[in-house]
Amino acid sequence: MTEKKPAADAPFWRTKSLDQMSDAEWESLCDGCGRCCLVKLEEEIEGEDGPGPIHYTSVGCRLLLEDTCRCADYPNRQSRVPDCVRLTPQTVRTIRWLPPTCGYRLVAERRDLPWWHPLVSGNPETVHEAGVSARGRVAVNEDDIPDDQSVDFIVTWPTRWPRGAKGPVPPPQILRDRRAREAAPGVDKPPRRSYSPPRK
Ligand code: SF4
Numbered sequence: 001m002t003e004k005k006p007a008a009d010a011p012f013w014r015t016k017s018l019d020q021m022s023d024a025e026w027e028s029l030c031d032g033c034g035r036c037c038l039v040k041l042e043e044e045i046e047g048e049d050g051p052g053p054i055h056y057t058s059v060g061c062r063l064l065l066e067d068t069c070r071c072a073d074y075p076n077r078q079s080r081v082p083d084c085v086r087l088t089p090q091t092v093r094t095i096r097w098l099p100p101t102c103g104y105r106l107v108a109e110r111r112d113l114p115w116w117h118p119l120v121s122g123n124p125e126t127v128h129e130a131g132v133s134a135r136g137r138v139a140v141n142e143d144d145i146p147d148d149q150s151v152d153f154i155v156t157w158p159t160r161w162p163r164g165a166k167g168p169v170p171p172p173q174i175l176r177d178r179r180a181r182e183a184a185p186g187v188d189k190p191p192r193r194s195y196s197p198p199r200k
């Protein structure tokens, strides 16, 4: 079977590999979900040598801004947080904990971006509207608890797709909620925003 070629006017994430992207294209692939900025724990299994399972927690990195899910100091993140992993085409292919919704992982797996990705929707808020982001789900900042308490905050939602988040168009319930919000008295219809590359 021959592979279907993308249309000539197809967006860059369908036509380019991760290695072929410009810096701006690369940065724009981040949907701003903040999932990867939650503290992760690797479980050690007694008697087993290999790497253990990795668990997400609802503990936020010290630089994670809980409301926007972005990094408070993105340009200097690695000097401020030495274990912050810089994503590259190589690391995207090898690290085990990238969430299934992550734009980098989707493109590396040759899958399309879903309706809520800011590159598709043109609106950085849709990652929150779809329930993909960490907004409202960060229980505590890592600086506010001892390291050994992180285990009490293990969560599984960052390893899953929220209902209605897969696919190219928003599900009817999301559209109904959006219309109701926009029709509420005193709420102006939000302008469709042009997209600028997000920061974690
Ligand atoms: S899209 Fe990927 S890299 Fe960007 S914040 Fe979400 S999980 Fe992290």
Ligand code: SF4
Pocket: 036, 037, 038, 061, 062, 063, 064, 065, 070, 071, 072, 073, 074, 077, 078, 081, 084, 085, 200
């Ligand atoms: S990008 Fe910023 S908030 Fe996210 S893990 Fe790195 S330092 Fe923390």
